[in-house]
Amino acid sequence: MRRLLFIVPAVVFLVIATFLAIGLTRDPSELPSALLDRPAPDFDLPPLPGRDEHGFSRDDLGGEPVLVNVFASWCVPCRVEHPLINRLAETGIVVHGLNHKDQAANAQAWLDELGDNFTRVGHDLDGRAGIEWGVYGVPETYIVDADGTIVHRHVGPLRPEDVEREIRPILESLKR
Amino acid sequence: MIVELGHFALVVALGLAIVQSTLPMLGAQRHDLTLMRLANTTALAQFGCVTIAFAALTWAYVSSDFSVVNVYQNSHDAKPLIYKISGVWGNHEGSLVLWVWILALCGAAVAWWGRNLPLPFKARSLAVQGLIGVAFLLFLLLTSNPFERLDPAPLEGQGLNPILQDPGLAFHPPMLYLGYVGLSVTFAFAMAALIEGRVDASWARWVRPWTLAAWVALTAGIALGSWWAYYTLGWGGWWFWDPVENASFMPWLAATALLHSAIVVEKRDTLKAWTILLAIVAFSLSLLGTFLVRSGVLTSVHAFAVDPDRGSFILYMLILAIGGALALFAWRAPLMQPGGAFAPVSREGGLLLNNLLLATATATVLLGTLYPLALEVVGGGKISVGPPFYNATFVPLMLPLLIAVPIGAMLAWKRGSVVAALGRLKVAMAATLITAILTFTLLDAASLGAAFGFALAAWLVFGALDDLRAKIGLFQLPLPRAWQRLKGLPASAFAVSIAHAGLGVMITGMIATSVLQSERILAMQPGDTTTIGSYDVRLASVGEVEGPNWIAVRAVFETTRNGSPVADIVSEKRFYPVEGQSTTQVGLDTSFWRDLYFVLGDQTPEGAWAVRLYVNPLAAWLWWGVGIMSFGGLVSLFDRRLRVGAPTTATAHRGGSAEPEPDGPGARASA
Numbered sequence: 001m002r003r004l005l006f007i008v009p010a011v012v013f014l015v016i017a018t019f020l021a022i023g024l025t026r027d028p029s030e031l032p033s034a035l036l037d038r039p040a041p042d043f044d045l046p047p048l049p050g051r052d053e054h055g056f057s058r059d060d061l062g063g064e065p066v067l068v069n070v071f072a073s074w075c076v077p078c079r080v081e082h083p084l085i086n087r088l089a090e091t092g093i094v095v096h097g098l099n100h101k102d103q104a105a106n107a108q109a110w111l112d113e114l115g116d117n118f119t120r121v122g123h124d125l126d127g128r129a130g131i132e133w134g135v136y137g138v139p140e141t142y143i144v145d146a147d148g149t150i151v152h153r154h155v156g157p158l159r160p161e162d163v164e165r166e167i168r169p170i171l172e173s174l175k176r
Numbered sequence: 177m178i179v180e181l182g183h184f185a186l187v188v189a190l191g192l193a194i195v196q197s198t199l200p201m202l203g204a205q206r207h208d209l210t211l212m213r214l215a216n217t218t219a220l221a222q223f224g225c226v227t228i229a230f231a232a233l234t235w236a237y238v239s240s241d242f243s244v245v246n247v248y249q250n251s252h253d254a255k256p257l258i259y260k261i262s263g264v265w266g267n268h269e270g271s272l273v274l275w276v277w278i279l280a281l282c283g284a285a286v287a288w289w290g291r292n293l294p295l296p297f298k299a300r301s302l303a304v305q306g307l308i309g310v311a312f313l314l315f316l317l318l319t320s321n322p323f324e325r326l327d328p329a330p331l332e333g334q335g336l337n338p339i340l341q342d343p344g345l346a347f348h349p350p351m352l353y354l355g356y357v358g359l360s361v362t363f364a365f366a367m368a369a370l371i372e373g374r375v376d377a378s379w380a381r382w383v384r385p386w387t388l389a390a391w392v393a394l395t396a397g398i399a400l401g402s403w404w405a406y407y408t409l410g411w412g413g414w415w416f417w418d419p420v421e422n423a424s425f426m427p428w429l430a431a432t433a434l435l436h437s438a439i440v441v442e443k444r445d446t447l448k449a450w451t452i453l454l455a456i457v458a459f460s461l462s463l464l465g466t467f468l469v470r471s472g473v474l475t476s477v478h479a480f481a482v483d484p485d486r487g488s489f490i491l492y493m494l495i496l497a498i499g500g501a502l503a504l505f506a507w508r509a510p511l512m513q514p515g516g517a518f519a520p521v522s523r524e525g526g527l528l529l530n531n532l533l534l535a536t537a538t539a540t541v542l543l544g545t546l547y548p549l550a551l552e553v554v555g556g557g558k559i560s561v562g563p564p565f566y567n568a569t570f571v572p573l574m575l576p577l578l579i580a581v582p583i584g585a586m587l588a589w590k591r592g593s594v595v596a597a598l599g600r601l602k603v604a605m606a607a608t609l610i611t612a613i614l615t616f617t618l619l620d621a622a623s624l625g626a627a628f629g630f631a632l633a634a635w636l637v638f639g640a641l642d643d644l645r646a647k648i649g650l651f652q653l654p655l656p657r658a659w660q661r662l663k664g665l666p667a668s669a670f671a672v673s674i675a676h677a678g679l680g681v682m683i684t685g686m687i688a689t690s691v692l693q694s695e696r697i698l699a700m701q702p703g704d705t706t707t708i709g710s711y712d713v714r715l716a717s718v719g720e721v722e723g724p725n726w727i728a729v730r731a732v733f734e735t736t737r738n739g740s741p742v743a744d745i746v747s748e749k750r751f752y753p754v755e756g757q758s759t760t761q762v763g764l765d766t767s768f769w770r771d772l773y774f775v776l777g778d779q780t781p782e783g784a785w786a787v788r789l790y791v792n793p794l795a796a797w798l799w800w801g802v803g804i805m806s807f808g809g810l811v812s813l814f815d816r817r818l819r820v821g822a823p824t825t826a827t828a829h830r831g832g833s834a835e836p837e838p839d840g841p842g843a844r845a846s847a
Contacts, residue, residue, distance in 0.1 A: 003510050009453060010502035013460070017495050019546065022553040024471060024487045074778055080756055 040068075040148050041132035045122025048099065048108050056096055056122025062148035065174040066094040067141055067167070069118070070130065072102045073110035075138040081157035082114045085141075088163065089117030093171065097121040100130050100138050143167065145174050179244055182232025183323035189225035189280070190313040192218045196283075196306030200299035212295050215302035216287040222309060223284035230264075230277045233322050237264050243329035246270060246322045252335040252754050254725045262346040263336045268470060268486075269322035271349060275466075276312050278350075278357040283309065286361055286386075293382060300368035301361075308360055311493045319486045335754035338726070344404030348397060352424060355394025356462040359427060361386040362434065363459035366452045367501060370508040375452060380442035383455070385813055387438065391431045392809035398424050399802035410760035410775040412695065412790045414798065417566050422545040423465030426538050430458035433534035436527045444524055444589065445515030450531070452509060460498040461538070467494055468545070519591040526584025526592075533577040540569045578632055578683070581676055582639025586646070600646050604638035619692070629687035636680030640673040667815040675808030682801025688794035699784035709791040711772065712736045716744070718776075718785060726750040731776040731785065733763060747776040747787075771795035 044057040054060075061068075069085055071078040089095045097118035099107045104123055111121075124130055133142070136155060143152040152170050154162060196218035203211025233246070237260045242248040250267040251260060265271040283305040290298055316322070365383045369375045401424070406414040415421065434454040440447045471487030518524040544561045582604060586597035598605065612631035619626055645651065647669055648661040696708045700715040707713065714734040721730045728750040735742040747763030763774035770793045777786030 003506075006449070006509050007506045009457075010499065010506050013498055013502055016546065017491070017499070019550050019553050020467065020471075020491055020494070023549045024491060076751065076756055076758060 036150060036153060038150060040142075040144050040150050041129075043122070043129040043132055045098070045124055045129055048104050048111075048121055048123050050108055051111070051116075051121060054120055056098065056120040058148075060096065060120050061144050063146055064094060065143065065145050065171055066096060066119075067143060068096050068098055068133075070098045070100050070133070070135050070138050070140040070142075072100045072138045073106040074102065075100075077157040078139045079110075079114065081139055081159075084158050084160060084163065086115045086117045088167070089119075094119050098129065098133070098135075099123050100135065101125065101127040141167075143170055143174075178232050178235050179241065179323050179325070182229040182236075183321070185225040185228040185232070186313060186317060186323075189222050189229065189276075190310065190317065192222040192225065193306045193309035193313055196222060197303050197310055198306075200306075201303040204296040204299045204303075207296070209295070212299035215299045215306075218306065219280075219283040219287040219302050222306075223280040226273075226277045226280040230273055233270060233273055234261060234264050236323075237261065240333065241329075242331070242333050243325055243327065244322075245324045245326045248326055248330055248333045250336050251333040252725070253332060254754065255336060255341070256724055258343070258346060259336060259341045262343075263340070265349050266336050266340040266345055269316075269320045271353075272312070272316050272320055273322055274350060275353055275357060276309070276316060278353045279305070279309055279312060279360060282357055282361050282386075286364075290382075297365075297368050297372065297382075300371055301364040304364035304367040305360060308364075308497065311497065315486075315489055315493065319489050335725075335752065338750065338752040338755055338757050338759045339408060341725075341752075341759075342404065342408055344400065344408065348400040348404055350397075351393055351400055352397030355390050355392075355397050355431075356424075356427060356465065358386065358390025358393055359431060359455075359459040359462050362390065362431075362455045363501070366455035367504065369452060370504050373508055373511050375441065375448040375512055377442045377445055380438045380451070384435075384438055384442070387431060387435055387455075388809050388813045391428070391435055392806045392813070394424070394428050394431060395802060395806045395809065398428060399799060399806075403799055406795075407762050407764055408759065410762045410788075412693070412773060412775070412788065412792070414689065414795075417544070417561070417563055419545050420465070420469055422541050423461075423468050426541050426545075427458050427461040427465065429534050429538040429541065430454055430461055433531045433538070434458055436530050436534075440524050440527050444518065446518070446524065447528065447531075448512045448515065449505075449509040452512075453505060454531070454535075456498070456501045456505060457538075460494075460501070461542075463490075463494055463497060466490060516590070518589070521587065521594060522592045523584070523587045523589045526580065526587050529580060530577060530584060533573055537570055537573045537577075540573065541566070544569070575632070578636060578679075581636055581679070582643065585639070585643050585672060585676065601639060601642050603645065604635065604642040607638040608635040623691060626687060626691040629691065630684060633680045633684040633687065636683065637677045640677035640680065643676075644669070644673040668812050671808045671812030671815065673808075674811055675805050678801050678804030678806075678808055680801070681797050681804055685794050685796070685798030685801055689792045689798065692793045694791045696789045698787060698789075699780050699782070700787050701784045704784075706789070708789045709770075710737055711742065711791065713774070713789060715785070715787070721748070723750065725754060726752045728761070729776065731763070731774075731787070733774050733787075733789075735765070735772060743772065745772060745774050747774050749776055766796050768796065769793065 040058060040061050042058050045055050047053060047055040067085075067088065071082070071085075085095055095118055097120070099121055101124065104125075107123065111118075122129065127135075139157050141154040141158055142150055145151050151174065152166065154166060158167070196215055199211045200215035200218075202208070203214065235241075236244045236247050237251055238257070240247065240251060240253045240260070242251075246267065246269050250270070251263050255263065259266075263270075265274040283302060286293075286298070286302060286305065290301075293301070362383055365379070365386070369379055398421075401421070402414045405411075405416070434451065437447050437451045437454055441451050467487070467490045471490055544565050547561055582601055583594060583597045586592075586600050587594075588596075608631050611634035612627055615630040616624070616627040647665060648658045650658045652658075653661075694709045696706065698706060700706065702715050702718050705712060705714045712735070714736075716732040716734045718729060718731045721728050728748040730746060730748045733745040733747070735745055743765040745763035745765050746761075748761035749758060750761060751758045760775060763772075763776070765772040770791055773790040773792055773795075775788040775790075777788060779785055
């Protein structure tokens with residue numbers, strides 16, 4: 001009986017080690033989205049003044065797979081990823097911009113400086129639409145399929161390898 | 177060339193560690209003096225080799241040798257020199273070199289200063305140390321080679337994460353690692369004791385200075401990290417129950433328990449198996465911390481780049497080291513004979529209560545840290561465990577512990593009396609009561625909890641002083657005799673009082689900053705004024721400034737109180753173009769009574785600046801309290817009977833205290 005007591009620490013450790021071993025096979029930086037595999041939320045955003053008259057709303061989604069990029073002029077990583085977003089749009093992928101909690105003039109100046117290949121841009125001044133989408137922080141990029149369903153979410157700036165490993169394969173599979 | 181030399185030195189160190197972990201162990205079994213003495217030589221030589229490797233990597237950083245991948249990825253020519261040096265351990269590979277270097281340092285220290293250790297015991301301990309060295313050197317060389325070359329060499333490096341470009345990086349990790357790795361000595365001593373099947377008072381005396389040294393370093397390391405987070409992250413707090421903070425806190429809790437239980441082994445020759453288990457657990461938790469930071473199973477502000485290969489390597493290491501140690505414990509520990517019996521209410525009983533509460537607290541933190549991972553593994557989804565969990569579990573465990581500290585220290589060995597102990601604490605009780613009434617009247621009646629907290633802190637401080645007073649018989653004996661006793665008191669008696677009083681000072685700061693903090697978040701235009709607490713704050717200016725490798729927006733807050741100037745507090749948002757990242761520089765003005773803690777935020781669409789203003793009362797007490805605790809540990813380290821290398825008196829102290837404690841519990845117990 002007394003001997004059994006001395007085995008307890010080793011057993012407890014074994015249980016912990018098992019959990020650690022299984023935990024090792026998972027990627028902790030993957031953030032689930034509450035809206036993943038659900039229809040994109042309802043929203044209707046005004047345009048950036050001077051850019052166009054359309055703005056960006058729920059009605060613009062559906063019909064073909066698109067990217068929705070959440071950006072802001074005050075966000076440094078957005079600046080880093082933006083050239084890549086532009087290049088993606090040049091290859092024929094439709095990319096919409098969701099301008100998050102930003103001053104319209106700053107956002108427009110930022111787009112003028114870095115290039116603007118977005119199809120639609122919505123000005124989300126108070127971040128309300130961001131809340132609907134479940135945005136954690138900027139930048140974030142969503143893939144919405146032809147039915148208007150959110151199929152993928154990328155948190156943080158897109159890097160070239162993310163585009164090759166995640167974005168393009170998912171878009172390819174959606175087109176088929 | 178120097179870089180290759182460093183790489184080669186690591187390989188040689190691995191060879192030496194393999195010899196150190198095998199031959200001396202064999203020698204101890206066969207009573208072969210030559211083989212046993214080999215442990216000293218290899219430990220010292222291994223330390224020399226790892227030092228060469230460490231120096232080589234530092235040289236590569238200082239000379240900005242971007243042909244080394246590690247330097248290229250983590251350094252930049254335009255970085256100030258101090259961050260080139262501290263940047264060596266600002267990444268996974270480099271920090272692992274630091275870890276291995278400190279491990280080798282500990283081994284060399286045991287070889288050099290452990291002259292009082294019996295040769296077989298020393299050989300076995302160093303062999304276990306060598307085994308840990310083998311594992312970490314293999315890990316370094318196989319999965320995380322810091323000396324890998326890049327061809328062609330880039331012209332410029334990618335820079336260091338700006339948050340790490342702070343003096344904090346120069347001190348926090350080395351101190352913390354000294355604590356983590358210092359516990360490896362305790363672990364090795366426990367393994368050697370299990371192999372020999374002998375744990376007695378002299379073992380407790382051998383292990384104590386190493387535990388103390390590791391504990392002091394760990395305490396200081398955690399405090400430095402917490403202070404760093406306080407002034408760089410700009411969240412206004414000093415502890416966030418982040419998984420990696422917990423990873424450093426758990427070994428600290430276990431080491432604190434070990435310090436206390438080893439006293440029982442030393443004085444009363446009992447709680448032996450438990451003490452051995454604590455020694456194993458304390459270092460195991462250090463290893464677990466390494467795993468959590470480097471394997472990427474948890475997300476945290478501290479985590480290094482995720483690499484599953486490294487994760488599985490450390491996990492194997494963990495299973496071999498911890499699993500092996502606990503298996504050895506299960507096999508050998510039951511052979512240990514329990515020593516002297518004691519009543520539940522006694523000094524031993526008090527120390528046991530301390531241990532039970534600290535062990536439960538450790539388990540609680542472990543549960544909170546691993547629960548999100550466990551839940552995800554069983555498919556329960558993603559959650560994070562935060563302050564509400566710890567407030568509901570950890571804090572209630574600490575309350576009885578803290579209340580018991582002064583009483584426990586006053587109890588006699590074998591059989592004590594709480595009433596008698598309280599009787600000797602009359603002065604402390606009176607002082608505590610006055611503190612409670614004062615804080616309760618000064619604060620408003622709503623903060624009953626705060627008044628209780630301050631009274632608890634006062635109880636610790638005054639209890640510690642009263643303990644010292646009782647030991648020298650102040651106010652009971654004539655003053656010259658009390659003075660004689662004071663001079664004759666061993667360092668460890670002062671150490672107890674200093675450490676426990678420091679704990680009280682620290683808790684005062686903790687309670688004041690968490691309960692009495694004032695906070696204002698608002699948007700300010702330059703020229704705007706506002707008030708926080710009794711301070712008037714004017715945003716005097718917001719302008720751009722340029723540093724060596726950053727550009728910043730700098731805000732100056734003119735702070736006055738009743739019309740007289742207090743300080744011009746400067747807060748900055750820095751942008752590092754090389755790394756493409758920003759940091760916050762908190763504007764901090766520290767005084768005895770409060771910290772003014774101002775943070776410049778983002779510009780609002782209207783052109784105003786979001787600012788967060790805090791007044792943190794008694795914040796400095798927190799750091800001073802930790803400093804006093806660590807100092808207490810250092811004082812204890814210089815106690816005569818523990819001085820490393822002092823001749824051993826294995827049985828002199830057994831069965832009671834031989835210290836001059838005329839009015840203390842020691843005398844009472846033998847009377």
